[in-house]
Amino acid sequence: MVLNDRRQAILELIVDDYIQTAAPVASQQIARRHSLRVSAATVRNDMAELEEMGYIRRPHSSAGGVPADLGYRFYVEQAVVDDRPPVQLEALAGQALHDLEAGDSDRMAREAAAVLSRAIRNAAVATAPRAYDTRLKQLQLVHLKEGQALLVVVLQEARVLQHLMHFDEAVGQAALTQTANRLNTLFEGASASEMRALWADEPRDAAADAIVQEAIRLLEEESGALSQHLYVDGLRHMLAQPEFADGGRAREAVEALEDRDQVSKALEEDLPEGAVRVIIGGENASERMRRYSVIISRYGRPGRDAGTLAVIGPTRLDYARAIASVRYLSAFMTRLIESLDGPGA
Known part of the structure; x- marks a missing residue:
């Protein structure tokens, strides 16, 4: 069923509010805080339809709504607009990577993961640029x-x-x-x-x-x-999110990000140069990663010296900020490689 304009607006507000607060979003909250010009009862009925269609879920019957994977997917495809990366990202990247030398690929990846995690306040992954694809x-x-x-x-x-x-x-x-x-x-x-x-x-x-x-x-x-040249940073930032207040969830997150083979599997996406791919929850090929979202981009020169950048976090992720940051840093790293080796090298 196609969402009408009002239900689209309600879904976007639920996702926006939940990203900001990490708390289930009630119909009264939407009707009171946003200019929809409809009653809380109307919002409640629309939320029931959104739940029936799989866009939102309720932690329990008396709770407000939280986005399901399908709701996040709609939000990413329909509501997220191009955003500027965090203002500190350019400065962080320049400071961390200014003295790199050609061939210092492992340090490049390690510093990139650290820069991205600091800018996003979530976990970040980078793989060192490799001189070939396994094809x-x-x-x-x-x-x-x-x-x-x-x-x-x-x-x-x-x-x-x-x-x-x-x-x-x-x-x-x-x-x-x-x-x-x-x-x-x-x-x-x-x-x-x-x-x-x-x-x-x-x-x-x-x-x-x-x-x-x-x-x-x-x-x-x-x-x-690839997993031998994969660098993860910012686990502490991810664990500071409310989702991981429970010790079991925190332990699960640590184990997931320490499993290099599974993280590598989550990054196995064929992407054109400069593209950004958003993988949400259950869309992940790696079963262990299905409670997280992964935002991926390639950097470098495909088939010659290409690496991967990614943000990994709970599905309650600031997608606009993360997408803009991954896109910016991917382009920055590509320019850096070309400046070190020369575009025709």
């Missing part, structure tokens, strides 16, 4: 003996990964070459997640499926090196 260039299959073949995975930046494959049935070199040609046609240039999506719709046999699953595992393992 498949081609795979080769070499027959060794009956039931065995060597899988050779060549990445786009010329790194080579290998794995010994075992098959239940004999597979000759001709069949292996035919399978490799088919898979190269399908997967050339793909990341592990893209390979998985492409393969889901393909007819398959046991041998081909085993080869594809192993190739995906090798790419994911190589991508896992």
